Amino acid sequence: MTSIAKKRTRIRRLSLLAALVAVVTLTAAGCGTSGTDAASSGTITLSFLSYNYGTADLGGQGTQQLIDEFEAANPAIKIEPQGVAVADVLTKLRSSALGGNGFDVAQVGWSKMAVAYQSLPITPVQKIAPAQDWQDTAAGFNQAVLKATQHDGMTVAMPYTMSIPTLFYNANLFRAAGLDPADPPATMDQVRADALAIVQHGAQGVYFDVANASKSDFLTQSLVDSNGGSVVDADGKVTLDQPPAVQALQTMADLTRSAAQPGVKEADALAAFKAGKLGMLVTSTAVLTGLDSAAAGKFPVLATGFPSFGDKAPRPTYSGAGLVVLSKDTAKQQAAWKFIQFLTSAQAFTTITTKIGYLPLRPSVVTDPRYLKTYFDSDKRLLPALHQLDTLTPYTFFSGPKADQAVQALQDQAVAPIALQGADAQQTLHAVAGTIRGLLGQ
């Protein structure tokens, strides 16, 4: 081989080696972690996953305002927020944790919390907070909410954006149907009668958002609990095929069969209410700001408490989310606690209620002129829900690693067919209860 040929061979081998190194390096870089630094020049950066952040509505603006206010008051802590669809919170948290770039703080919906407790590296908020700090923070909080949301005897996720189901109604459609908007229905029978009266005047009657797109069973539980039943009992046994649960959901089927309720998807019903074509909407208080902005100048949106089954007291449970700390870094945990303290302060709940639409969890802010007194003096629509918050029924979880599959089976295979297509509640719940018992190993 000549020296020129040898040189060419060497150059070719070097080129190949360089290409190989480039491929391996790029691959390794792709597999690497990109987590946030704990501290950089004295500033702690917290990654924050929130399903309210980044949305085009008022909820997105309110969340941005909270972050801005916190950063202004705490220059040493920087928040790196990221938005996510509400149904994808767990997917995002689990995949990012597996990828080695997990979030430090996250807003997790209550219906997903049981799985979050089992599958995410959560450090209880109450354990992170200094003892005195915790006492001071908890003292002004709604005690019924704090108690209802405890896990293993302590606050693991801090109650943040909470709501309970309430009945919104279109005052114009009430008047058109000969009903008095000042006397809204209080029982299920009255809801049905009023809905049929509205239907007779050409609009849709009532829509219970029980088969919602986020697959949360908070409204299912609110209905079943209010009729004296439960989805699971205190021992975690599935009880959703017992008579009170069956009767509660049969009420939904009867509404649909009688045409008092349109058997449509949540998004379609919301659009219909916003367009002034649906008389009553039973859903989370969180949608109020969105309903108001759509109805402005067209019709008044009024609200009343969750309806009861006869003379049984209504027992709605809650939806919304708690804040969890996922970082294992001590400095970040303390920064996270400061952030959570701020997000659940009187100042923050003023923004949360007026901008995002959730209920204030510090009772004093409702009557405090510095916070929400003016708001509630001029707008009393959330007051019935606020009063029901004091007698809140805890949200109950299915147990075991397949708890989320059980919730989805309940919502998809039982609640949706019953509420939207008028399927027989007894038969459907019996079959689905069997499926869920199989999933939970009961």
Place this chain on the structure above:
Amino acid sequence: MTNRFARRRSGALGYLTPLLVVLAVWVYGPLVFTVVLSVLDWDGSGTPTFAGMDNFAELFARPEFPAALLHTVVLVACVLPFATVVPMSLAIMLWKQPGRASSVYRALLFLPVVLAPVATALAWQFVLNPLGGVLDETLGLLGLGPVDWLGDPATALPTIAVITAEKVIGLNVLLYGAALDGIDRQSLAAASLDGATEWQTTRHVVVPQLWPITGLLVGLCVVLAGQWAFTNVAVLTQGAPNGTTDNVYYRLYTYGFTFFDNGLASAAAVVLIVLLGLPLAIRALLRRRAGTVVS
């Protein structure tokens, strides 16, 4: 001579190495990993445990996976005409009338392909809303409906198929257009000299020359229709009503990324690979046998 051959061979291997590494990391590695995961019980955290064939047994014991397989077949059957007959007819019509109008129509048909899938799905949500959506309001003027297109188990899957087809038609018109441009002009002239009518020329000369591209598009539709429908299912129905719009890809995603039941999701993926690979393997075997007989 042998040394030169060996050197050329090692050189070729060197050039191929980057591609082989990429394939190993991103295609064959995950494929092997999927097969391994299918026999494990693992939620992505903690220690995986060996599950044997339990995941496969659970997959077929639960009603939703076999149902999703069936719905995928129905979906493919619904989309197939929109992937072949409809775009072929449109492409031939446009090909026969070349000019500015043809280009405009082609661009309009292609437009849905480049629109964001989620935005398109949301637009359909407003159109199909049974309580005042554009479609039902229009049908109402004719005294028809209203129909809950996505909420009625009888209409939901065909509706998802039609929405999905909107994108498929535009792309396939383009592909048929490219195939038509390559048609042998002499055969058309010969047909004309023989006195063939326009319909006869189309039926007996043009269409037969489009069979190869049609075969390719049928194959792509069979393999990809479920994936094409994924965004529409995720945004519009989440598998509802009663699981009628659930398909095998959406189910796989649900097992894997909603429930993090990785063993079950991987078992579903393995079943899917086998079901899709089987016809291809049989076809390859038949072709090899045919080749052997001819030789």
